[in-house]
Amino acid sequence: AHSRLLGPAQIRALATELGVRPTKTLGQNFVHDANTVRRIVAGSGVGADDIVLEVGPGLGSLTLALLGTVSRVIAVEIDPVLAARLPATVAEYAPTRSAAFDVVTADAMTVRADDLPAAPTALVANLPYNVAVPVLLHLLARCPTLQTALVMVQAEVADRLAAGPGGRIYGVPSVKARYFGEVSRAGAVGRNVFWPEPKVESGLVRVQRHSRYSDDPEVRAKVFAVIDAAFAQRRKTMRSALAGWAGSAAEAERRLRAAGIDPQIRGEKLDVDDFVRLAQVPAGD
Numbered sequence: 001a002h003s004r005l006l007g008p009a010q011i012r013a014l015a016t017e018l019g020v021r022p023t024k025t026l027g028q029n030f031v032h033d034a035n036t037v038r039r040i041v042a043g044s045g046v047g048a049d050d051i052v053l054e055v056g057p058g059l060g061s062l063t064l065a066l067l068g069t070v071s072r073v074i075a076v077e078i079d080p081v082l083a084a085r086l087p088a089t090v091a092e093y094a095p096t097r098s099a100a101f102d103v104v105t106a107d108a109m110t111v112r113a114d115d116l117p118a119a120p121t122a123l124v125a126n127l128p129y130n131v132a133v134p135v136l137l138h139l140l141a142r143c144p145t146l147q148t149a150l151v152m153v154q155a156e157v158a159d160r161l162a163a164g165p166g167g168r169i170y171g172v173p174s175v176k177a178r179y180f181g182e183v184s185r186a187g188a189v190g191r192n193v194f195w196p197e198p199k200v201e202s203g204l205v206r207v208q209r210h211s212r213y214s215d216d217p218e219v220r221a222k223v224f225a226v227i228d229a230a231f232a233q234r235r236k237t238m239r240s241a242l243a244g245w246a247g248s249a250a251e252a253e254r255r256l257r258a259a260g261i262d263p264q265i266r267g268e269k270l271d272v273d274d275f276v277r278l279a280q281v282p283a284g285d
């Protein structure tokens with residue numbers, strides 16, 4: 001069953017009806033271009049068996065495209081005015097759909113798997129840009145059934161997330177995202193597909209879960225603590241950057257050597273595997 005999609009006229013009409021004044025704090029930029037939402041859905045690789053978690057459905061642009069493709073969409077929207085209008089929009093634009101649709105009015109930064117009516121297999125979202133990285137990492141951590149994610153974020157953030165070790169833009173988001181899966185860039189999106197137009201270009205990022213590392217929250221927190229410490233002072237060697245984390249530079253050096261890492265190296269040269277090994281080294285006395 002095909003859904004009709006929202007174009008500029010429909011977005012404007014919905015915004016007027018709801019009295020929506022898009023807020024920057026909530027990253028409210030609505031897509032009014034059917035090709036863009038089709039590209040996002042195609043790029044996500046989701047199919048008829050998928051239960052999709054969509055964060056920030058807004059006026060429903062991407063939601064409608066998803067409903068034509070997957071078995072169920074669970075939309076998590078923080079803005080109660082937008083959330084309340086979605087079921088009617090779905091009924092109006094996708095009247096013959098077979099996909100189930102639920103909207104959960106909640107903050108995606110703190111939502112838990114238990115708050116959702118079903119376990120999602122894929123995350124597909126045009127994320128609110130100011131909280132894109134924490135939302136993505138939170139959901140990968142809290143919803144272990146998510147096998148893939150395809151998210152639209154600010155282009156710079158997309159580059160950062162997808163960067164591998166060695167480069168200047170490789171940092172905390174790049175390493176943490178790699179803890180959960182393989183991360184890659186999946187295309188660019190211009191500013192003119194949004195209302196209102198954002199000041200920045202956008203990009204798509206894909207995460208394919210690999211389940212290589214523990215999903216025990218305590219183990220993960222230990223690994224993430226070393227990552228945070230390593231990048232807090234980018235220009236320092238690991239030996240001195242990790243002095244606070246380990247208790248002293250000498251103890252940092254001992255743990256680095258035990259993990260097979262050169263203490264003189266900088267954090268940006270290390271991959272997630274190095275950080276996982278380092279976090280596992282028992283503390284000395």
Ligand code: SAM
Binds near residue numbers: 062082108131
């Ligand atoms: N998906 C829609 C589209 O493509 O047109 C809207 C995308 S807009 C960039 C981001 C959406 O996320 C807005 O609807 C906003 O209200 C919502 N949002 C912002 N912060 C949120 C949060 N913490 N949890 C859930 N939704 C949030």
